[in-house]
Amino acid sequence: MANILHIDSSPRGERSHSRKLTADFISEWLGKHPGDQVTYRDLGIHPVPLVDEPWIAAIYTPEDKRTPEMQTILRVSDELIAELLKSDVIAFGVPMYNFGLPAGFKAYIDQIVRVGRTFDGQTFQGLVKGKKVYVLMSAGQQYSPGGPMASFNQVEPYLKTIFGFIGITDIHFVAVATGGGDEILEQTRVQANEEIKKLTAEAA
Ligand SMILES: Cc1cc2nc3c(=O)[nH]c(=O)nc-3n(C[C@H](O)[C@H](O)[C@H](O)COP(=O)(O)O)c2cc1C
Numbered sequence: 001m002a003n004i005l006h007i008d009s010s011p012r013g014e015r016s017h018s019r020k021l022t023a024d025f026i027s028e029w030l031g032k033h034p035g036d037q038v039t040y041r042d043l044g045i046h047p048v049p050l051v052d053e054p055w056i057a058a059i060y061t062p063e064d065k066r067t068p069e070m071q072t073i074l075r076v077s078d079e080l081i082a083e084l085l086k087s088d089v090i091a092f093g094v095p096m097y098n099f100g101l102p103a104g105f106k107a108y109i110d111q112i113v114r115v116g117r118t119f120d121g122q123t124f125q126g127l128v129k130g131k132k133v134y135v136l137m138s139a140g141q142q143y144s145p146g147g148p149m150a151s152f153n154q155v156e157p158y159l160k161t162i163f164g165f166i167g168i169t170d171i172h173f174v175a176v177a178t179g180g181g182d183e184i185l186e187q188t189r190v191q192a193n194e195e196i197k198k199l200t201a202e203a204a
Contacts, residue, residue, distance in 0.1 A: 126167025
């Protein structure tokens with residue numbers, strides 16, 4: 001039995017295409033891996049705090065010297081990291097905003113990339129091992145590799161870099177294009193669903 005972490009980050013509800021993609025992914029996954037446990041987190045509706053000066057001071061204070069206030073400040077980050085570490089598979093729903101991540105998802109990244117917890121502060125080696133990550137992205141346009149818009153896509157290279165930094169290298173991207181009319185949306189949704197079927201079937 002594996003632990004699946006399902007995280008959405010669109011601030012939209014019913015209208016969100018990335019939420020539809022993660023829902024399809026989870027349902028496809030559970031169809032093939034019944035009995036796996038899903039934990040759900042909604043960064044779009046319940047955003048996590050931005051890092052600030054007290055947070056930074058707290059993470060650079062040795063654990064045994066942290067005041068009760070510092071421990072309280074780090075509680076959200078501790079919880080997010082524990083949730084990440086106990087998961088085997090993570091499905092992120094990510095809308096593209098201004099060619100990058102929505103701020104709510106970046107705030108999540110800032111909370112989980114933490115010295116001594118998810119990367120080693122001496123060697124800069126990642127400490128998060130053995131995870132499979134699936135990024136289910138919705139964007140207005142298509143950013144096909146080699147296509148005219150490919151280099152505008154900052155979501156994929158950034159997430160590969162930051163997840164790679166904390167030790168996650170098994171990472172897959174699936175995208176739909178929502179801004180080019182119904183035909184393109186339908187076409188990219190069909191492709192995305194085929195990709196999801198393939199990826200969930202390949203996963204051990
Ligand atoms: C503030 C904002 C910025 C956006 N920036 C981009 C962008 O840079 N490139 C793009 O292709 N689509 C962009 N879009 C379109 C969204 O990526 C698209 O509507 C997507 O479906 C949103 O995800 P959701 O349906 O899960 O909410 C933007 C939308 C918003 C609201």
